[in-house]
Amino acid sequence: MTPPPIAAGKSSFDLVDVPLVFREIGLAEASSFFDVACGIGRYTLAAAKAIKPEGIVYAADLWTEGIATLRKSIEEQGLANIEPIHADVSKKLPLDDHSIDICFMATVLHDLVHDHTDQGALAEIRRVIRPGGTFAVVEFKKTGDGPGPPLPIRLAPEEVAALLAPFGFHRHKLFDTGPHTYCITLTAAA
Ligand SMILES: C[S@@+](CC[C@H](N)C(=O)[O-])C[C@H]1O[C@@H](n2cnc3c(N)ncnc32)[C@H](O)[C@@H]1O
Numbered sequence: 001m002t003p004p005p006i007a008a009g010k011s012s013f014d015l016v017d018v019p020l021v022f023r024e025i026g027l028a029e030a031s032s033f034f035d036v037a038c039g040i041g042r043y044t045l046a047a048a049k050a051i052k053p054e055g056i057v058y059a060a061d062l063w064t065e066g067i068a069t070l071r072k073s074i075e076e077q078g079l080a081n082i083e084p085i086h087a088d089v090s091k092k093l094p095l096d097d098h099s100i101d102i103c104f105m106a107t108v109l110h111d112l113v114h115d116h117t118d119q120g121a122l123a124e125i126r127r128v129i130r131p132g133g134t135f136a137v138v139e140f141k142k143t144g145d146g147p148g149p150p151l152p153i154r155l156a157p158e159e160v161a162a163l164l165a166p167f168g169f170h171r172h173k174l175f176d177t178g179p180h181t182y183c184i185t186l187t188a189a190a
Contacts, residue, residue: 006115008063012107013042016177022050024175025136030101035059036089037108041070048082060085090120098130106138110155126167131190135169138183146180157184
């Protein structure tokens with residue numbers, strides 16, 4: 001049996017001021033939102049309720065049980081604007097070039113870096129995001145206390161910005177999302 005992907009089953013949703021993040025990234029005005037490595041889709045489900053009525057939310061994860069749980073929640077909650085995708089986000093995804101207004105990655109990037117799958121994932125995000133679109137990355141603060149991954153693999157905002165710069169992302173905003181996490185947003189160059 002294939003082992004589950006790195007950090008499968010974990011979620012930062014309860015540690016993050018999610019309404020603040022959605023407000024800061026302008027989700028209510030977006031037409032498309034992509035939750036990259038969504039787990040069971042806690043952010044995905046919240047985003048589907050916060051995006052404008054005609055907006056669509058895509059959500060991808062490699063963890064089979066995570067995507068199955070998301071599909072069940074979509075059905076139970078009667079949501080018609082979510083498309084779950086069972087896929088490795090570091091490989092080609094079934095999304096069109098420049099089709100996404102906001103890409104969102106919550107407490108995943110440090111794992112992808114650790115797993116050496118970050119470069120493929122960032123190239124794919126760059127392909128699907130529209131020029132001028134927003135990439136929002138939530139990460140654990142690089143401090144020794146509180147929940148989160150071991151300190152050496154945590155990413156400071158400057159490290160996130162440096163990882164994304166070669167893909168044509170320019171740093172836009174940095175804000176606190178709770179005692180343990182922050183969000184950095186970057187804009188995709190034209
Ligand atoms: C810490 S969890 C975060 C889940 C979600 N963002 C949240 O906070 O609720 C990390 C997720 O990344 C997924 N993952 C890791 N590597 C992946 C890859 N290459 N492609 C797709 N998903 C991946 C795992 O399956 C897991 O669901």
